[in-house]
Amino acid sequence: MNRKITPPESVKELIEDIRQLPGVGRKTATRYAYWLINQEQTYLTKLAKEIHGIKSLIKQCQICFNTSEGDICSICSNSVRDIGSICIVEYAEDILQIERIEVFHGRYHVLGGVIDPLKGSQPEDLHIPELLKRIKTEDIQDIIIATSPTAQGDRTAQYIRQQLKSFKGNISSLGRGLANGTLLEYVDQDTLIAAFKNRK
Ligand SMILES: [Zn+2]
Structure with a gap:
């Protein structure tokens, strides 16, 4: 039955x-x-x-693509933030994660994803052209690539570095105390602080 x-x-x-x-x-x-x-x-x-x-x-910030209720997000419109420093993340929620550990005082750039040919996500689907334009037009000396320690995140970071070959300032990536395959979203705070300190 x-x-x-x-x-x-x-x-x-x-x-x-x-x-x-x-x-x-x-x-x-x-x-x-x-x-x-x-x-x-x-x-x-x-x-x-x-x-x-x-x-x-909710809209996307016109400068960094963070989620925002206005055209410009609260970070980009904050005059105290260091405009010479930019941290590149995959998703807007990664910003919250990094803000929580209070080690970065610059501004962000949200890519909106990662390069993942298997899922049909190519560089042109991400906010990379806008990033390159910002780097050309804003007075940026320091770039931190904070993609997740996944194959897709690493591929994306590599691609961005290639695109930034002529950049004269400093480019660093998060130190890999981060476990491979973990999305930044799930990394605990201490590990993330260490990854920021051990940038290379
Ligand atoms: Zn913004």
Whole structure:
């Protein structure tokens, strides 16, 4: 006798949608769905409203491609930041990670991904032309390449270095105390501080 019990259709659909989130499998998605069902309606309405509106509220900074509610992000518009120093990251969330350890006081440039031919991601799909333009037009002396220690991150860093051959200032990459294959997002703070200190 088949006694396999499945959730109601509406719950199933919710589970499938939650499963789209990064790092969430079926089990976790099911737990989240049932957790949501048990919350107050006011919370659910607020959450749904926030998700609904987020795309129209958030833009990309016109200078560095960080997420921002204005045309220019809070870092680029901060006059205290060192404009001679630029840190190149894969994703906007990497900025949060680096800001947390308080070792870098310059500005950033978000690539928007990595070079990954298997996934069809080429240099022209990233914000590399904009980066090269910034380096030409802004007074930058120090470039830190903070891509993740993955094959794709390394390939991207290598490509950027090639493009910057004629750059007269200092170029460094994060020291590889970082475990290979880890996304910057998941690196713990102490390791990230060490990686910043041991730049090469
Ligand atoms: Zn910015």
